[in-house]
Structures are given as structure tokens and as C-alpha cells.
Amino acid sequence: MGKGFYISKTVGIVGIVLAAGALATITALPVVYSQEKSKNNEVKSTDPTMAPSNEPWDQWRLPQTLSPKIYNITLWPRLQPDPTGLYIFTGLSSVVFRCVEKTNLILIHSNKLNMTKHPTLIGLGGKPAPTIESIVMHTKTQYMAIHLKEELTAGESYELYTEFLGELSDDLGGFYRSEYYENGIKKVVATTQMQATDARKAFPCFDEPAMKAVFHITLNHDPATVALSNGVIRIFARQEAINAGQGEYALSVTGPILKFFEKYYNVPYPLPKSDQIALPDFNAGAMENWGLITYRETALLYDEEISSNENKERIITVISHELAHQWFGNLVTVRWWNDLWLNEGFATYVEYLGADEAEPDWNIKDLIVLNDVHKVFAIDALASSHPLSSKEEEIQRPEQITEMFDTISYSKGASVLRMLSTFLTEKVFTQGLQTYLDHFKFNNTVYTDLWEHLQKAVDSSGTTLPKTVQEIMGRWILQMGFPVVTINTATGQITQEHFLLDPETEPDRPSEFNYEWFVPISWTKKEAVQSLHWLLQKTGDGDQWVLANINVTGYYRVNYDDENWQRLLNVLQTSRQSIPVINRAQIIDDAFNLAKAGIIETTLALRTTLFLASEMEYMPWESALDNLDYFYLMFDRTEVYGPMQTYVGNQVKNLFDYFTRLTNWEDVPPGHTDQYNQVNALTVACSTGLEACMTLVKTWFQQWMENPNVNPIKANLRSAVYCSAIAAGGEKEWNFAWEMFEKATVASEKDKLRAAMACATEPWLLNRYLKYTLDPEKIRKQDATSTIISIASNVVGQPLAWDFVRANWEYIFNQYGGGSFSFSNLINGVTNRFSTEFELQQLIQFRDDYAHIGFGSGTLAIQQSIERTTANIKWVEKNQKAVLEWFKNPS
Structure with missing residues (x-):
């Protein structure tokens, strides 16, 4: 599943889309591959509050007695409401299964489906099937239990x-409804999202x-509609x-990416076609249904003038990402959700590798460091983090499965695999990888x-490793966290230690490896890159500066003795080009996080930003802004805010002037990351009150x-301009933005306006906007939680969003589903700024008050928010005075 909110599975690979006159196709790519509610009195229902037993229907995992082989499914969605206003679908399903062990019980998943006819069972081996004695629906574990008078025969x-x-x-x-308007006419789409446990809402299965099978699907639909x-x-x-x-851009890059993966995997694309569809309502970023990939509109549609x-x-x-899954995930599938990572x-x-093939001038592979490695470090440094792979018995319930779709699985998984590929060599x-895919x-x-x-x-290959692949990687997979490597x-001397943002906390889980890792270290002295080493003793380095983890290919942070830190700071100030761009970003990120953990002084971390006054590259700037954002979260309600704004404004002025000379804010810089840095220059200059910047954005918005x-307003600059002007x-200005939001026909433009309206500084406007998130006619359900998070990221909106979430938690939880991928983001988003004892107690109270309702996929996020808030309180108490003094006199 694509990042966004964050598939592959047996029936999760089934994708169905039916639209009422709403879909059209564009030219095929020149790539061809050969290759009504009722109740059945005979069906009983269990009380979901009943105490669980040791019976198989009270367990979350299916027994291994039956193995499905073929499904024949017919679905008939009604794209018009019935007289009661309800949209329904009806269906027929036959599943052929093999009995592995004799049993008198058929357990099959079924959730929110009403049986309209008594199920029937026939034998396919010449003998009649046992008679069905009774059928019981177990709503808690989402099973239909079919009890038989005799036993099924093993092997039949x-x-x-x-x-x-x-x-x-x-x-x-599951099988759900999406609606939108086109030329004033309401359009209805029936579509699917079955990851991770919602196929059972579409048909019994x-x-x-691990229950992979062959599917034959028939859709009943009006001839005026399109079925896929x-x-x-x-x-x-x-x-x-x-x-x-x-759709033209997506079409143009799909062919090259597919061809790249065919070569990379050394396996031909296994299906005769690959359709992709953008849906108006879609909670995830995308879903890799085999041969019919579904997307949010913002993840597939591109407008040259607006996007x-x-x-x-x-x-x-x-x-x-989704095309990579057609092989890795669909062709070969993990056995259970504990290996989702x-x-x-x-x-x-590999999404970066495929994208690099289609857009080779972007140097996009470098951006994994900012987008994934640095991002997941922040989560994996918490004592409440979790290993990449858990025991199967720890991941049972649907909400536990959903929790696995988190930053650890996606970004840490990508980071350690990138590290593995680097020290093994890509070859x-x-x-x-190729022999693995062919074998399985x-x-x-x-x-x-x-x-x-x-x-x-x-x-x-004859490659030499200190241990086997399994011994090396077991420590990265089976224990949470990562090390900080200290070089004296x-x-x-080189040592390692488990890195925790709050060193006083204890990891939630014990580790059989005692939180030690086999660490591959690439390093350089002066400007000569050295070979790869494995955490060994080194000789003294005298007065030469040393830099480790070249291009951040290793999943660890690096600390140095004070003298080497000073040497690195001097190099950044005098000859920063001696240090690779990625490592200039790394030095900043490592230093700020080492300071948060109390390993180095916070003022040392702040000094790593001094060279930015002359830095024009994107990655160091983005790393600095990501880390300074924490300072804004902690101090934008304190006396530190003013001096901090002055310092950041002074640092960004040269960057703003650079793009003024280069583009006059009318042209698009030629480089991919230069375009990002142009946006950074405008965003930071305006947010710190630079007059020239504010004049620009106000003038552009007024003209519009x-x-x-x-x-x-140029497409790249719209997010920054809209936010600053509002x-x-x-x-x-807010009402104008709302009017343009309602009129916008390009999804990415709607997203920019939706986020920008959260930048308002009038509390009543933000409160009104929060209420809009509970009205799907105003804010689509797929966008509700991200809108609340955007409001919470505003210092004015944060307490409003927190109050709103608490007051409406039961409604939000029930309406947006305990399995929604966005609940963990919502909880983290509205509590990100917490740094006082009062806020901590509010958070604990929230956890306790709503325990009876639950937090679904946000359960772990609650604990992480409590841990993060506790660490924030300690950090602010320890550092506020020194930070204030440094911003007043930076040096």
C-alpha cells in the first residue's frame, strides 16, 4: 500500500470498481504483456460482549483445517438508494476449498454481511458433503461458523x-461507495479497499x-456504467x-517503471494488463490490487499548470511503490501480518529506484534520507517503539494488524534494506532477490x-561478511531502535549504544541481543573516502576531521569527541563542499537529536546551522528546518520565539535573495531539489516576517x-503563498480560499487550499473549519483527520483541535472506523506541541476517559505521545534558558 496512510494479501489483491457513467480511459500505454437488508432466521448471532473461550470461533486466527483454492464471486452494487435511502449490494459466492484436517466446523470470515439464503455445501470428490447443522455469526471475531453434523474428510x-x-x-x-459531482450531476462509484481485514465486508472469505487463491469475479451493472x-x-x-x-503524466511513467522492475526482479510482469484508477474517496495513498491499482486522486493525477x-x-x-508490489507482495506474499515490514x-x-529510472535527472534516490531515514529515527528512538518483525501471536486482532502499517514498517523497513543492499552491494x-522471487x-x-x-x-560472490546475513540482520529486525555510534x-575508540531520545526511559521490550548491532561503518578522513568497516578499533586520527556514515547508508546516528565536532563545524563554515550534501544534512540531524537525548549540548546542535547563511542546497536546509520545527513546537508560546524568529530570518535572507536573483520569483529553477529550496526560501522568509516576502505573497493573493x-501564483509556490496570505x-481571505476550494477540479489544488485554510490566525475561523471536518459534504472523510492535524500544527489552532478531538472522539472513532489508517497520525498530530505537566495530565486523562471506546490503530500512538510529552517537559526545563541566550547571541 502506498504511503500516505499507509498490501498485499490473499483477497486484498482483489480490486473492483464500478462507476455510474463516471469513468473514462485514455490511450493505452504502448506496453503489452502476454502474460435489500434481510435476516435469515436460521442464522444466529453471538453477543460481542461475551467472554472469549478456547473455541476456534473465539480465536483471531483461522484454524489450519481448510485451504481455499478457487472463488467464484458475483457482486451487484446498487448505485441508487433504496426507498429507505440505503445503498446496498447483493452477492453470490462459491469457494472451493480442500480439507487439510478432518473437522466438523467451517470457519469463514464475514463482517456486516446478511445471508439472504441458507448456505449450501457440496462435495467434489464423489461423496456427498456433510449436512449443515447450524450457522452462527460471531460478530466480534467476524466469523461465520458453519457447524456440520458429520466431519469433512481430509484430502477431499x-x-x-x-x-x-x-x-x-x-x-x-471493503466494498464501499464514493460520490462526487460533475457538471452539477451526482456521480456514484462502487469500489473496494480490502487491506488489511476488509475483504470479509465484501464477501465471505x-x-x-497465507490463504491465497484464484478469483473469478462477475459484476452485474447497468450497461451505461463502466466495470473494472x-x-x-x-x-x-x-x-x-x-x-x-x-492522467497523461502517470501514463508516461508507468511503462518505464514496469520495464525497470521486470529487469530488476528478472521476472516478467505476471499479468496481461495493469490498470490504474484515481478515486474521489480513498483513505490510503494507493492500493496495489493485482492488475487494478487504486489511488487517491492526488497520487495519480497531475496538471502541468496547477500541480x-x-x-x-x-x-x-x-x-x-505500487508497481513494485505487483511482484514483491502479490506474486510473493508474506505469510502473516507480523512480516508486513x-x-x-x-x-x-525500491520506489526510489523505479522513480529514478523514469526521472533520472532528479537524483531522487538521495531523498530517501530525508523522507524515510530521518523521519523514522524520531519514532524508533522512543522506548515505546517496536521491532520490525513481531511474533505472530502478538499481531492477531484487526486493529493490531492495522497498527503495523506505520512509519516503522515503511520507513525503517526501507532504511535497513537500503543498508543491507549497500554492504552486500546492489549486484x-x-x-x-531474484532467486527468492523465482522460488516462492x-x-x-x-x-x-x-x-x-x-x-x-x-x-x-565471494563477499566477506563478519557474520551470516541472518545473524547480522536479525539484530536490526528483531529488536527495536538503533545505535548511536561514538567515534573518539x-x-x-569506536563504541555503540542504544539511542533513546529520553535516556532515562527503559525500552518496552527486552532484547535477546542486549540492544547491540552489527554496524557497517563507512567513513572518511579529510576528503579521502575510506572502505567499509565493521565497528572495529581504529588508530588515533590526530588533527584530521573524521566523518562517518557516508551518504547515510547505515541506519544509525554518529557522535564524535568534542574536538572532532569543532573540526566539522569549522569545515562547514569554511569549505562545506568538502562534505557531501547528504552528510551536511546528516550532521545537522544527528547533532539536534543527540542534543535532545542529552548526549551533546543543545548549543552545539544550534551551531550546525550557522553555515546555512551561505548554503544554497536543499538537503541541509530541509534537515535544519525539520529540526528547528521542534524548537518552534516547544517555544512558540514562550519568550524564546522572538529571538529565534530573528535568527532564522537572518539565516534565510541570503537564500531568499539568491532565488530573487535567479528566478525573480517568476521562473522555475531547473533542478528538482532547487525547486524545493525555492519553496523553502519563500516559506521561511515569510514566516519570519521578511518584508519583501510578505509584499510578494500579499500582492499575488490580492491579484487572484x-x-x-x-x-x-506559480504552481510550486502556491502552498507557501496561500498559507502566508491567509x-x-x-x-x-479565508472565505475566498474556501470558495476556490469548492470550485477546484484538480485534487492537488484542493489539497493545497485545504491545508492553507488551517493557517488562519482567527480562532473563530479555525473553530468553524474544525466543524466542517465532521460534514462529508464539506470535507471528505478521507481528508478529515489530515485537516484536523493541519489546524493543530498552527499554534493558534492546536488547543482548539485538541479540545475538538476530545469532545468528539466517540463520533470520530465510530464514523471514521477503528481500522482507519489515520488515527495514529491524528493522535500524534494534535499532541505534538505538548510540553507542560498540565498537557501531560490532559493526555493521560484522555487515554483513561475513552478507554471504553478505544483508539483502534491509534492505541500505540497514545503511549508514544505520553512518552514524547514526558521527554519534552524534561528537555524544555533543561534547555530553555540556554536556547534563549544562544538565539540572542548566536555564535
Whole structure:
């Protein structure tokens, strides 16, 4: 599944889309591959509050007695409401399964489906099937339990036939309804999202990833509608979007990426076609249904005049991520959700490789450091983090499965696989990967199967490692966290220690490896790059500066003795080009986080930003801004804020002037990351009150308000301009933005305006906006939680958003589903600024008050927020005075 909110599984690979006159196709890519509610009195229902027993229907995992082979499914969604206003679908399903062990019980997943006819069972081996004695629906564990009078025979095959009815609701899960308006006419789309445990809402099924089967799907639909299923490459979307050419960019890059992965995996694309469709309502970023990939509109549609460079990058990386899954995840599938990290981490890593193939001038592979490595460090440094791979028994319930779709699985998974590929070499890595895919195609695996194939590749290549692949990687996979490697250049000693943002906390989990890792260290003295080493003793380095973890290929932080820190600071000030751009970003990120953990002084970390006054590269600036954002979160309600604004404004002035000379704010810089840095220059200059910047954005926004049909603001700059102008304005500017939001037909433009309206500084405007998030006619359900988070990121809006979430938690939880991928983001987002004892007690009270309702996929986020707030309180108490003095007199 694409990042965004953050698939691959047996029935999760099934994708179905049916639209009422709403879809159109554009030219096929020149790549061809050969290859009504009712109740059945005979069906009983269990009380979900009943105490669980040891019976199989009270367990979260299916027994291994039955193995599905073939499904034949017919679905008929009604795209018009019935007389009661309800949208429904009906269906027929027959599943052929083999009995592995004799049993008198058929357990099959079914959630929110009403059986409209008594299920029937027939034998396919010449003998009649046992008679069905009773059927019981277990709503808590989401099973239909079919009790038989006699036992099924091991080795025999049977066919179970069911007829059912379900609601085609707008809850964004299972078989659901999406609506939008085109030329004033309401359009209805029936579509699917079955990751991770929602296929059971569409039809009865054995809904576990190891229960792979062949699916034959029939859709009943009106001839005026378009029906799509998994099995010519085509792009589908709203007719208006297709007519505007918004699918052309996605179409142009899909072919090159598919060809790249065929070569990378050394396996031909396994299906005859690959359709991609943009949906108006979609909770995740995308879903890699085999042969029919579904996307949010912002992850697939691009408008040359309106969409930004960032939008373009998101489209190509999400497409690459989903296409990577067609092999790694669909062709070969992990056995259970505890190994989700391998599926999603791998796709996250190689999405950069596929995107680089389609856009080779972007140097996009470097951005994994900012987008994934640095991002996940912040989570994995908490004592409440978790290992990449858990025990199967720890991941059972649907909400536990959903929690696995987090930053650890995606970004840490990608980071450690990138590290593995680097120290093995890409040649050895891909060789092992190719034999793994060939050996396990159309089957299921556990992550150690990949280690075995990589080890074979290592052995055949003659590569020397200090331990086996499994021994090295076991420490990165089976224990949470990562090390900080400390290099003492005076003595040559190198040590490692488990890095925790709050060193006084204890990890939630014990580790059989005692939180020690086999660490591959690449390092340089002066400007000569040295070879790879494995955490060994080194000789003293005298007065030479040393820099470790070149290009941040290793998943660890680096600390040095004071003298080497000073030497690195001097190099940054006098000859920063001696240090690779990625490592200039790394030095900043490591220093700030080492300071947060109390390992080095906070003023030392702040000194790593001094060289930015002359830095014009994107990665160091972005790293600095990401880390200074923590200072804004902690201090934008204190006396530190003024001096900090002055310092940051002084540092960014040269960057702002540089782009003024280079582009005069009318032209687009030629480089991919230069375009990002132009946005940074404008954003920071305006946020710190630089007069020239404020004049620009106010003038542009006023010109647009005077002539709404002609937007003078360049696509890349719109997010920054909209936010700054709305923050500086009032009700008139906000209402204009809302009007433009409602009229916008390009999804990325709607997203920019939606986020910018959260920048308002009038509390009543923000409170009104918060209420809009509970009205799907104003803010789509897929966007509700991210809108609340945007408001919470505003210092004025944060307490309003926190009050709003607490007051409406039961409604939000029930309406947006306990399995929503965005709950952890919501909880983290509204508590990010917490740094006082009062806020900590409020957070604890929130956890206790709503325990009876639950937090779904946000359960772990609650604990992480409490831990983070506790650490923030300690950090602010310790550092506020020194930080204030430094910003007053930076040196």
C-alpha cells in the first residue's frame, strides 16, 4: 500500500470498481504483456460482549483445517438508494476449498454481511458433503461458523455457496461507495479497499494473507456504467480529469517503471494488463490490487499548470511503490501480518529506484534520507517503539494488524534494506532477490526466506561478511531502535549504544541481543573516502576531521569527541563542499537529536546551522528546518520565539535573495531539489516576517482575489503563498480560499487550499473549519483527520483541535472506523506541541476517559505521545534558558 496512510494479501489483491457513467480511459500505454437488508432466521448471532473461550470461533486466527483454492464471486452494487435511502449490494459466492484436517466446523470470515439464503455445501470428490447443522455469526471475531453434523474428510475438496447482502456505505472500507459531482450531476462509484481485514465486508472469505487463491469475479451493472476488475495499460479517473489530461503524466511513467522492475526482479510482469484508477474517496495513498491499482486522486493525477513539483514526485513514487508490489507482495506474499515490514519496507526502498529510472535527472534516490531515514529515527528512538518483525501471536486482532502499517514498517523497513543492499552491494542483493522471487512465486514466505537466498548470493560472490546475513540482520529486525555510534578521534575508540531520545526511559521490550548491532561503518578522513568497516578499533586520527556514515547508508546516528565536532563545524563554515550534501544534512540531524537525548549540548546542535547563511542546497536546509520545527513546537508560546524568529530570518535572507536573483520569483529553477529550496526560501522568509516576502505573497493573493479566473501564483509556490496570505489576512481571505476550494477540479489544488485554510490566525475561523471536518459534504472523510492535524500544527489552532478531538472522539472513532489508517497520525498530530505537566495530565486523562471506546490503530500512538510529552517537559526545563541566550547571541 502506498504511503500516505499507509498490501498485499490473499483477497486484498482483489480490486473492483464500478462507476455510474463516471469513468473514462485514455490511450493505452504502448506496453503489452502476454502474460435489500434481510435476516435469515436460521442464522444466529453471538453477543460481542461475551467472554472469549478456547473455541476456534473465539480465536483471531483461522484454524489450519481448510485451504481455499478457487472463488467464484458475483457482486451487484446498487448505485441508487433504496426507498429507505440505503445503498446496498447483493452477492453470490462459491469457494472451493480442500480439507487439510478432518473437522466438523467451517470457519469463514464475514463482517456486516446478511445471508439472504441458507448456505449450501457440496462435495467434489464423489461423496456427498456433510449436512449443515447450524450457522452462527460471531460478530466480534467476524466469523461465520458453519457447524456440520458429520466431519469433512481430509484430502477431499468441497464447495461452499452463499448468497448475501451488504451495505454499500461510505466508510472507505471493503466494498464501499464514493460520490462526487460533475457538471452539477451526482456521480456514484462502487469500489473496494480490502487491506488489511476488509475483504470479509465484501464477501465471505478466508481473509488471511497465507490463504491465497484464484478469483473469478462477475459484476452485474447497468450497461451505461463502466466495470473494472483485476484481470493495454490504462488510466481511469473522473471524466473531467481525463479530458483535462491529468492522467497523461502517470501514463508516461508507468511503462518505464514496469520495464525497470521486470529487469530488476528478472521476472516478467505476471499479468496481461495493469490498470490504474484515481478515486474521489480513498483513505490510503494507493492500493496495489493485482492488475487494478487504486489511488487517491492526488497520487495519480497531475496538471502541468496547477500541480507542483512535489505533486509530481508523489505521483511517480507512489506509482513505483505500487508497481513494485505487483511482484514483491502479490506474486510473493508474506505469510502473516507480523512480516508486513518486508512487504512495505521493500516497496518503499525500491520506489526510489523505479522513480529514478523514469526521472533520472532528479537524483531522487538521495531523498530517501530525508523522507524515510530521518523521519523514522524520531519514532524508533522512543522506548515505546517496536521491532520490525513481531511474533505472530502478538499481531492477531484487526486493529493490531492495522497498527503495523506505520512509519516503522515503511520507513525503517526501507532504511535497513537500503543498508543491507549497500554492504552486500546492489549486484549481490538483486541476485538473492531474484532467486527468492523465482522460488516462492505464487506462494507465501517469512522474512528469513529472503535472508537464505541473499546468503546464497553472498556465498557465490565471494563477499566477506563478519557474520551470516541472518545473524547480522536479525539484530536490526528483531529488536527495536538503533545505535548511536561514538567515534573518539583522539583514541581511535569506536563504541555503540542504544539511542533513546529520553535516556532515562527503559525500552518496552527486552532484547535477546542486549540492544547491540552489527554496524557497517563507512567513513572518511579529510576528503579521502575510506572502505567499509565493521565497528572495529581504529588508530588515533590526530588533527584530521573524521566523518562517518557516508551518504547515510547505515541506519544509525554518529557522535564524535568534542574536538572532532569543532573540526566539522569549522569545515562547514569554511569549505562545506568538502562534505557531501547528504552528510551536511546528516550532521545537522544527528547533532539536534543527540542534543535532545542529552548526549551533546543543545548549543552545539544550534551551531550546525550557522553555515546555512551561505548554503544554497536543499538537503541541509530541509534537515535544519525539520529540526528547528521542534524548537518552534516547544517555544512558540514562550519568550524564546522572538529571538529565534530573528535568527532564522537572518539565516534565510541570503537564500531568499539568491532565488530573487535567479528566478525573480517568476521562473522555475531547473533542478528538482532547487525547486524545493525555492519553496523553502519563500516559506521561511515569510514566516519570519521578511518584508519583501510578505509584499510578494500579499500582492499575488490580492491579484487572484480581484480576478478569480486567473491565478497568478506559480504552481510550486502556491502552498507557501496561500498559507502566508491567509495567515496575514482575515475572514475575507479565508472565505475566498474556501470558495476556490469548492470550485477546484484538480485534487492537488484542493489539497493545497485545504491545508492553507488551517493557517488562519482567527480562532473563530479555525473553530468553524474544525466543524466542517465532521460534514462529508464539506470535507471528505478521507481528508478529515489530515485537516484536523493541519489546524493543530498552527499554534493558534492546536488547543482548539485538541479540545475538538476530545469532545468528539466517540463520533470520530465510530464514523471514521477503528481500522482507519489515520488515527495514529491524528493522535500524534494534535499532541505534538505538548510540553507542560498540565498537557501531560490532559493526555493521560484522555487515554483513561475513552478507554471504553478505544483508539483502534491509534492505541500505540497514545503511549508514544505520553512518552514524547514526558521527554519534552524534561528537555524544555533543561534547555530553555540556554536556547534563549544562544538565539540572542548566536555564535
